[in-house]
Amino acid sequence: MRYSIGQAAKKMNLTAHTLRYYDKEGLLPFVQKTSAGQRVFTEQDMEWLVIIECLKETGLQLKEIKQYIDWCQQGDCTLEKRLNMFKQQKKKVEEQIMKMQKNLEKVNFKIAYYEEAVKNGSVDVYKRNKCLAEQKERLFGNLTESGK
Amino acid sequence: MRYSIGQAAKKMNLTAHTLRYYDKEGLLPFVQKTSAGQRVFTEQDMEWLVIIECLKETGLQLKEIKQYIDWCQQGDCTLEKRLNMFKQQKKKVEEQIMKMQKNLEKVNFKIAYYEEAVKNGSVDVYKRNKCLAEQKERLFGNLTESGK
DNA sequence: TTAATCTTTAGAGTTTACTCTAAGTCAAGC
DNA sequence: GCTTGACTTAGAGTAAACTCTAAAGATTAA
Numbered sequence: 149m150r151y152s153i154g155q156a157a158k159k160m161n162l163t164a165h166t167l168r169y170y171d172k173e174g175l176l177p178f179v180q181k182t183s184a185g186q187r188v189f190t191e192q193d194m195e196w197l198v199i200i201e202c203l204k205e206t207g208l209q210l211k212e213i214k215q216y217i218d219w220c221q222q223g224d225c226t227l228e229k230r231l232n233m234f235k236q237q238k239k240k241v242e243e244q245i246m247k248m249q250k251n252l253e254k255v256n257f258k259i260a261y262y263e264e265a266v267k268n269g270s271v272d273v274y275k276r277n278k279c280l281a282e283q284k285e286r287l288f289g290n291l292t293e294s295g296k
Numbered sequence: 297m298r299y300s301i302g303q304a305a306k307k308m309n310l311t312a313h314t315l316r317y318y319d320k321e322g323l324l325p326f327v328q329k330t331s332a333g334q335r336v337f338t339e340q341d342m343e344w345l346v347i348i349e350c351l352k353e354t355g356l357q358l359k360e361i362k363q364y365i366d367w368c369q370q371g372d373c374t375l376e377k378r379l380n381m382f383k384q385q386k387k388k389v390e391e392q393i394m395k396m397q398k399n400l401e402k403v404n405f406k407i408a409y410y411e412e413a414v415k416n417g418s419v420d421v422y423k424r425n426k427c428l429a430e431q432k433e434r435l436f437g438n439l440t441e442s443g444k
Numbered sequence: 445t446t447a448a449t450c451t452t453t454a455g456a457g458t459t460t461a462c463t464c465t466a467a468g469t470c471a472a473g474c
Numbered sequence: 475g476c477t478t479g480a481c482t483t484a485g486a487g488t489a490a491a492c493t494c495t496a497a498a499g500a501t502t503a504a
Contacts, residue, residue: 152480152481153480153481153482154480154481163462163463164480164481165462165463165464166461166462166463168482168483169461169462169463173461182470184469184470184471184481184482185469185470185481185482185483186469186470186471186480186481186482187481187482195436198402198436199402199406202399202402202403205395205396205399206396206399206403209460209461210460210461211460224413224417224418224419227410227413227414227417227419228414230406230410231407231410231411231413231414234403234406234407234410235407237403238400238403238404238407241396241399241400241403242400244396245393245396245397245400247353248353248354248389248392248393248396249393251350251353251354251389252386252389252390252393254346254347254350255350255354255382255385255386255389256386258347258378258382259379259382259383259386262375262378262379262382263379265372265375265379266375266376266379269372269375270372271371271372271375288343288346300450300451300501301450301451301452302449302450302451311492311493312450312451313492313493313494314491314492314493316451316452316453317491317492317493321491330500332451332452332499332500332501333451333452333453333499333500334450334451334452334500334501335451335452357489357490357491358490358491359490
């Protein structure tokens with residue numbers, strides 16, 4: 149299966165504009181063109197796009213992703229660099245997941261808070277609900293009390 | 297405990313510039329100033345900053361965060377709006393965590409791949425290691441084969 | 445009191461990642 | 475063959491979130 153730029157874009161939930169931009173930035177050196185100059189994306193190219201997407205979502209900038217692509221083009225002498233990059237990336241992703249779980253706790257707290265507030269028609273929650281007041285201390289107090 | 301803009305910034309891992317920018321954008325209407333015009337951040341203000349940080353990290357734009365702050369300023373008649381916002385946000389955070397876990401799987405696969413490649417000094421991994429080849433199908437194949 | 449450091453404002457500049465336009469070329473269906 | 479829609483390039487424009495500058499005023503420590 150081969151894809152035009154439009155089909156590839158659709159599959160990846162991007163626009164053709166974006167794929168051309170990535171190409172211009174040197175992220176897609178592997179994509180071939182027809183004699184008429186039109187890009188053709190192979191299945192393998194789609195796997196590259198999946199990895200580029202993954203690296204982008206985990207916080208790498210396009211120029212850092214380009215660095216990785218460049219290493220891939222340079223051959224086996226860069227294998228260790230690539231391995232190290234992914235090891236670093238693993239740490240970052242794990243940190244991001246932990247951070248997101250903490251954010252989820254804060255959001256859950258706010259939902260509990262506003263459910264209580266809506267029930268009473270007022271923001272005056274902590275006086276009625278000691279449990280929420282304690283939770284608040286745990287989630288917000290630590291940052292504002294400790295550390296200094 | 298009260299904080300100058302510089303101290304507040306340090307505590308939140310931001311710069312004073314950024315906090316002034318947030319203020320200019322209407323995100324910090326609660327921050328008071330001294331008679332000489334200098335901002336004073338209270339403990340409560342720091343909690344606001346923690347929530348702003350949380351909303352920012354979970355993907356809200358500053359103008360959407362401002363919307364929330366505005367609702368807070370408007371009083372109890374916006375309680376339900378705020379509750380709904382956090383409920384939506386909860387969904388988004390849960391999706392982000394799931395996405396990150398998928399990204400982690402991809403990164404872990406790449407680490408396994410490159411560890412194998414480094415061991416053999418070559419990128420020619422799938423021929424030697426069928427297990428990795430299958431994993432690759434599971435992680436990348438589904439996106440490139442299904443859906444169309 | 446005086447130097448060093450912090451804070452103030454308005455406003456200009458930067459970075460990143462798109463996003464769009466124009467003018468033209470190519471491919472598929474009728 | 476013709477139309478329609480997708481593709482090409484170079485390059486301009488945009489949005490978001492800072493980031494920095496300059497010039498002046500405030501605060502702190504010796």
